[in-house]
Amino acid sequence: MPAAPLSEPTLQGLILQFHGLLESHPDCPSEKEIQDVCDTLYAASLLKEEGRSVRTRVMLAPPDAFADADGPPDGIHAVRFTVPAKLTANEIKRLSPAASFFHSVVAVWPDRDKGLRIWGILNTGPRWMNLVAGGRKPLGNDVPYPIIHVRDPGWLLFYEGYGLIAEWRGREFHGPRMDVFQSRLLSDRFAHLRRGLVSEFDPGCLVPTLDDESYAELAHLISLQFVKRIINLVRTSGHGGSLVFLPAGEEGIETATRWIDCKYSAMPDVAGMRFRKLLQAIIRRVGQLCTENSTVEDAWHVFRNSRDPELDRLEEAFFELARFFSDMMQVDGALVIDQRLCVIGFGGEIRVDRNVFQVGQAHDLDGTHVSSWNVQNDGTRHRAVYRLCSVEPSVIGFVISQDSHVRMIASLGDAVTFWAHTVV
Known part of the structure; x- marks a missing residue:
């Protein structure tokens, strides 16, 4: 379920929202205790564990909230300590290796008159990452408790369940950034290509459980999962990188030849069409698994939840x-692909001889602000990438920084504009 928006983008506003989420429990933490949790985790983020930055997730939830027999992938496996530990920055540091960031959380709750205590570790499994990293499997049961990510030094992210509601980084506290994959720009720029993908099927290949427009929209949703997966893998590698989308076909190759020196160029052969062929196979299989007169939402549910062996094989x-x-x-330089996701080359050096001193930062998905x-x-x-977009308005670029920030860059009207993307 999506999280309720943070009504006030301040730490105090967050504390009030978290307290409202927990106040139905008779022994819930006070507003002061919730603030203490935030302050302690901020302090923990500045520590080192055997030379590594502390990275972990912490959930505010009572010990009796989780069934003894549950566990991933659909539930949560709770390991309760016989003697709860006092919540301190050093205790979070010591426990962080045992509570792997992508798989588990540290569980915190008040213990009568003893104050905040770490009462156990919860194994959630990694499916929650599908929200940002792409992936077909459903998230499992909703988690109606606050979760705080200790992401990097001085960087906390605040979640209501699995919905990001605020960030605290350095001196700044603000609401979540945008999910750029929901932008109209991405949808509009690729609309003709996904319709073309559906039209390439021979008559009778797509079963009529969905109409052509629904098949095209399903192709768009699944394609976004693919790009999310690429970007997340680069983010988690700690390397950073650039990904640029050029026009499809010969136009894209000509654009690359004009502006980009690729150390490694790919042959424009049938092997380069693998993404397109796999995507067609997936939407055809989803259509076969859908019932008559299904909607896009029905098809998406089938894609996310089906245990069909053929769909599993295609997903892999x-x-x-x-x-x-x-x-x-991972090679220095940009990965250059066309809008059909055919590789043109990688290790690309963008050599646009044009200065760009100012760009726009969009504060909403449509770029109106x-x-x-x-x-x-x-x-x-x-x-x-700014320079490339300034001379080629059809280009869309993604830049991943070494500190894990992600931006989408494109020309909007006559101006180069970027969107800061929500990250975990």
Whole structure:
């Protein structure tokens, strides 16, 4: 379930929202205790555990909230300590390796007159990452408790269940950034290609459980999962990288030849169409598994929840291809692909001889609220993609920083604009 928006983008507003979420429990933490949790976790984020930054997730939930027999992938497996530990920054640091960031959380709750205590570790499994990393499997049961991510030094992210509601980084406290994959720009720029993908099927290949427009929209939703997976794999590698989408076919190759020197260029052969062929196979199989007169929402539910062996096999192939793409981004330079997700080359050096001093920062998905941004605040990856978008308005770029921030960059009207993407 999506989280309720944070009504006041301040730490005090967050504390009030978390307290409202927990106040139905007779022994719930007070507002002061919730603030103590936030302060303690911020302090923990600045520590090192055997030379590594502390990275973990912490849930505010009572020990009796989880059934003894539950566990991933659909439930939560609770390991309760016989003697709860006092909540301190050092205790969080010591426990963080046992509560793997992507698989488990540290559980915290008040213990009568003893104050806040760490009462156990909860194994959630990694499916929650599907929200940002792409993936077909459903998340499992909803978690109606606050979760705080200790992400990096001085960086906390606050969740209501699995919905991000606020971030605290350095001196800044603000609401969540945008999920750029929900933007109209992405949908509109690729609309003709997904309709073309559906039209390529021979008559009778797509069963009429969905109409052509629904098949096209399903292709769009699944394609976004693929790109999310690429970007998340690069983010979690700690390397950073750039991904640029050029026009499809010969136009894209000509654009690359004009503006980008790829150290490694790919042959424009049938092997380059693997993404497209896998996507067609997936939407065809989902159509076969749908009932008559299904909607896009019905088809998406089938895609996410079906245990069909053929769909499982296609998913494995699909996301292995995403990993292959992300590995190419480990080489210095941009991964250059066209809008059909055919690889043009990688290790790409963008060589646009044009200065771009100001770009726009969009504060909403449609780009109706834009402020001016001085590009001198950014690194070489960002500035290179800004220059490319300034001369090729059809290009869309994604830049992943080494500190895990993600931006989508494109021309909007006559101006180069970026969107800061929500990350975990």
